[in-house]
Amino acid sequence: xxxxxxxxxxxxxxxxxxxxxDCTYDTSDPxxxxxxxxxxxxxxxxxxxxxxSYDQQNATEGRYSLNFQKARKSANLVISASQLGDxxxxxxxxxxxxxxxxxxxxxxxxxxxx
Amino acid sequence: xxxxxxxxxxxxxxTGKKLTxxxxxxxxxxxxxWYRQDPGLGLRQIYYSMNVxxxxxxxxxxxxxxxxxxxxxxxxxxxSPSPNQTSLYFCASSLIGKGRDTQYFGPGTRLTVL
Numbered sequence: 001x002x003x004x005x006x007x008x009x010x011x012x013x014x015x016x017x018x019x020x021x022d023c024t025y026d027t028s029d030p031x032x033x034x035x036x037x038x039x040x041x042x043x044x045x046x047x048x049x050x051x052x053s054y055d056q057q058n059a060t061e062g063r064y065s066l067n068f069q070k071a072r073k074s075a076n077l078v079i080s081a082s083q084l085g086d087x088x089x090x091x092x093x094x095x096x097x098x099x100x101x102x103x104x105x106x107x108x109x110x111x112x113x114x
Numbered sequence: 115x116x117x118x119x120x121x122x123x124x125x126x127x128x129t130g131k132k133l134t135x136x137x138x139x140x141x142x143x144x145x146x147x148w149y150r151q152d153p154g155l156g157l158r159q160i161y162y163s164m165n166v167x168x169x170x171x172x173x174x175x176x177x178x179x180x181x182x183x184x185x186x187x188x189x190x191x192x193x194s195p196s197p198n199q200t201s202l203y204f205c206a207s208s209l210i211g212k213g214r215d216t217q218y219f220g221p222g223t224r225l226t227v228l
Binding site for chain 2: 004035037043044045047050091093100101102103104105106107
């Protein structure tokens with residue numbers, strides 16, 4: 001079974017609008033971390049945001065926020081006020097049980113239209 | 115500047131010709147790992163290292179070797195490359211046990227095996 005599922009292979013959004021990228025995860029470990037990375041066409045992996053399983057509040061980093069719904073095992077990324085430079089692949093990832101190993105989803109390609 | 119460096123960034127080689135991709139970090143991180151990225155599969159871990167002289171297999175170790183003789187370096191060795199090892203490779207590093215501490219990724223090495 002996949003540990004990280006990203007069901008949206010591609011998403012389109014108009015510039016200045018908000019967009020939500022979906023991520024669900026599967027783990028029986030009570031201690032885990034959830035990450036989102038951005039990969040532009042140049043190829044590098046850029047860390048965006050982190051949510052720990054024990055964090056009480058949803059994580060936010062500038063225009064990025066993580067909608068963490070623990071009971072549903074979902075960790076959706078919300079990008080507000082989309083910009084053309086947000087066009088990229090976005091990966092959700094998880095580590096669990098104190099391990100440093102990241103398990104990645106297959107990614108969502110976001111295209112921001114002017 | 116804190117960073118993970120990889121060399122080469124691009125490499126085209128032929129089947130069976132041994133090659134090494136170097137990885138170096140300047141953050142005194144204990145944990146280092148290699149991932150490969152293939153279209154539609156996300157990133158998958160090849161090998162990881164918890165510290166000097168401590169390496170272990172990830173999810174897709176076949177056809178690869180690693181070594182960790184110094185804390186800062188973690189080379190990936192392909193003794194006899196094959197076309198199915200054509201991929202985008204990332205080295206990553208992090209501190210261990212720091213909870214929300216993120217993994218720092220190198221810029222990636224795009225390998226083509228003919």
